[in-house]
Amino acid sequence: MHNDFLNELAELALGSRLKRISEKMLANAADVYQNFNMNIQPKWFTLLALLDSKKQVTIVEASQFLGLSQPALSQFCKQLVAEGLVNVSIGREDSRQRKLQLSALGKQRVAEMKPIWRAVEKAAVDLCTEANNDFYRALITFEKSFEKQNLLARTTQYLAQSAMHNEIEMLPFSDDLASHFETINAQWIKQMFVLEDIDKQVLQQPRKHIIDKGGKIWFAKHPKLGIVAACALLNKGDGNFELTKMGVLDKARGLKIGEVLLRFVIKEAIALNVNCLFLLTNAKCEAAIHLYEKNGFVHDKLIMQAYGQSYERCNVAMRFVV
Amino acid sequence: MHNDFLNELAELALGSRLKRISEKMLANAADVYQNFNMNIQPKWFTLLALLDSKKQVTIVEASQFLGLSQPALSQFCKQLVAEGLVNVSIGREDSRQRKLQLSALGKQRVAEMKPIWRAVEKAAVDLCTEANNDFYRALITFEKSFEKQNLLARTTQYLAQSAMHNEIEMLPFSDDLASHFETINAQWIKQMFVLEDIDKQVLQQPRKHIIDKGGKIWFAKHPKLGIVAACALLNKGDGNFELTKMGVLDKARGLKIGEVLLRFVIKEAIALNVNCLFLLTNAKCEAAIHLYEKNGFVHDKLIMQAYGQSYERCNVAMRFVV
C-alpha cells in the first residue's frame, strides 16, 4: 500500500481530503442502515429528521433548512412518497406549494430508527472527541471562517499583499529619516503603554543612543503611504543584539508590513553574524508575540534573567533560533 | 433565510455537514482556477501535483496515492492527455502498465500554477487556524479515529453495550457481599498506589467503617461476570458525602460499567438529598477524572482545603454540581 499523497500536500489538498472523508462517512452510514435492516437510504436521513422535528415543511423550506438544492428535495420527496413514508398536500393559501409530512408508516419507521440515531450520535461524538480531539467544534469554527471569507477571497488578498510587499523598500538609518523613528514608535507606545522619559530620549536621538553604539535602524517604505514602519537592533555587547522599537503606523496596519520588516531585520542580523538576537516585550502585545513566534523567536527564561530587568514594562523575553 | 437544521442535528449530521462543506470548497477551488484564468479542472489538481512530485506513476499507483478509484484515474488520465498536459507511455517491463508523466505543456502549466498553489495553501492555512482553531490537525486526528474504528463499528458496540447495561443489577450492601468490596477495591488500589493500613481496615470492615456511620455501598452485578464493581458514599456529617472506593474488576474493564454505577450512585445521592457530594482522587487517575468530569463533577479548591488532607494520595478534589 502506498502512503497518502494528500498528506504531502497538507492544507493545499484540504478540499480533496474533506471530500474523501465525507464519502467514506456516507458509505459508512449506508452500512449502518443496512446492518440494522432499515429500508431507508442515507440521503433521506436529514429530510426524515427534519419532518420529524418540524412536522410540516414545503420543498423550498426543506432545501433551505438542509442546505441542498430545491431539485434535490423535489427528488427525495418523490422517492419518499413512492416508499409511502411521506404524504404531500397542496398548500391552502398557495397552491404551488407542496406541504410534506411524515405518513403513518413514516412516523413508525422514524420511531423505529430513533434508538439507532441516538446510538449513531453517541458513536459520532465518540469519533469526534477521541484522542483529545474536538473535531465537531473545529468544523463549526472552520465553516464560520469559510463563510466570513472564502478561499478565493483569501487567496486574492494574499496575492495582492505579496505583490505590494515586493514594492516595499527597506531603508537604513539616515539623519533625515530620524524623525520617522520617533513618529512611528511614539504612536504605538502611547497606545499600549505610557511614553516614558527613556523612550523619549531614545526616540528623539536615535543616532546617539542606537547607531553610535553600534546598533542599526531600518525603515519600511510603502510605495504609496511612504515610510510606515521602523525597527532597531540595539548593540548589547558580546555580539548580542536586542530587536526593539519595532512599530508600524496605524494607517499601514493589516498590510503585514511588520512581518516583511521583521523578516528583513532577521536576515540582516544573520548577515551581521549576530551571536544572540533577542527581544523583550509585554504579554499585552499578543499580536506582536504571535508574529515573533511565527518567525522563529522562542520564549527564553535565560534572556529574561539577563536582560529582563532593563525595562519596567517587559515580562516576555524571546530569542531567535535557527 | 431559514437557519441551518444540521446545527440542530449536531454530530448526528456530521456526514452531511462534511459533504456540504467539501462541495463548497470544491466549487470555490473551481472559482480560484477560473479567476486566475487557468484552464484546468479542480479534479485534476491532485494528479497534476502528484506528477509534479513523483515524475512518473502508473494509473493504479496514482489511485493509491490519491485515495481514488482506478477508473477515476483512468478517466482523469484520458482527459489530461486530451488537453495535452500528460504523456502516457507503455511500461517496459509490464506492458499492461501506463506510465503517466507531465508533458512539456503540462510542466509549463504546473510552473505557472505553482505561485497560485502557494497562495492557496497560505489561504487554506489561514482558514484552518482562524479564530484560534486548528482544523487541519483536528481533521487528521478524526480521520485516524475513523480508520481505527468506523461509525458502524462504534454504533454496534454502543448498542451492544447499552443492551448489556440494561441487564446490570445494582445491589445495596449486605454482609454476604462484603468480601466483594475488598476484592474489587484492593485490585485497583494495588495497581495504582500502595494498599495502606487504613485502606485495609475500611475494605475488610465496610459495615463498621462505612455503613454504621451512615454511609452507603452499592455493587454492580453483570449478568455473566457476576459482581464486578463497587462504590461507596462516606457520610462526612452535615449532609456532606464523599464518593469513594469506586472500582471495577479488571475482567470487566472497557464495558463502561463504572459509568453506569457512577450514574446510579449520583442518582441515589440526589434521592438522599445530599447537601454536598464530593470526591478525592489523584491526578494519576486520568481515566477516572475524565469519567467524573463527564458526569457532572467539577474541580473544587474549597473541597481540597476542607477534606484534601485526609488522604496522602489525594491531590484532586471534585464536587458534583447540578
Add this chain to the structure above:
DNA sequence: TGTGAATAGATAAGCACTTATATAAGTTTT
C-alpha cells in the same frame, strides 16, 4: 509448460447530487 489466479487498465452503468430551464401560480406595477 501450461493453466488458473492475480493484476493493470478500460468501459459501462449507476448514484447523489448539481445547474439550467420550463411551467404554473402568485404578486406587483402600470
Add this chain to the structure above:
DNA sequence: AAAACTTATATAAGTGCTTATCTATTCACA
C-alpha cells in the same frame, strides 16, 4: 385589469465520482 416580475416546483441534462465487469497481460506453481 393586463403586463411584468417573482416564486414553487418539476424535469432534463450534466458532473464527479463510484461499483461492476470486461480484456489483456503477467505471475505462481504443479
